[in-house]
Amino acid sequence: MAAAGLVRMGVSACLLGDPVRYDGGHKRDPFLVETVGRFVEWVKVYPEIECGMDTPREAVRLVDDGHRLRLLTVRTSNDYTETMNAFAGRRVATPAS
Numbered sequence: 001m002a003a004a005g006l007v008r009m010g011v012s013a014c015l016l017g018d019p020v021r022y023d024g025g026h027k028r029d030p031f032l033v034e035t036v037g038r039f040v041e042w043v044k045v046y047p048e049i050e051c052g053m054d055t056p057r058e059a060v061r062l063v064d065d066g067h068r069l070r071l072l073t074v075r076t077s078n079d080y081t082e083t084m085n086a087f088a089g090r091r092v093a094t095p096a097s
Helices: 030-038 081-093
Strands: 007-012 040-045 060-064 069-073
Touching: 030 040, 069 081
Parallel strands: 007 040
Antiparallel strands: 060 069
């Protein structure tokens, strides 16, 4: 349950400054952290890590194969589409605590 008056909001942990991106870095967003952060209780999500990828790792990208979007690694084209979809389904179904 969110603290009194705060809205619980999921956010990729790299946007809050956690070094979990493919290159071991982050993409801290000052607006999210310093402005929006006063009004929300962040629920950090680590999508790639929570679905089994390492840090650092090969970068991934979304690719339209003509039928649907696929999540593929940039260099080797490893397909993480089903793995990420399964993780997302589990994560969304997790009750708020």
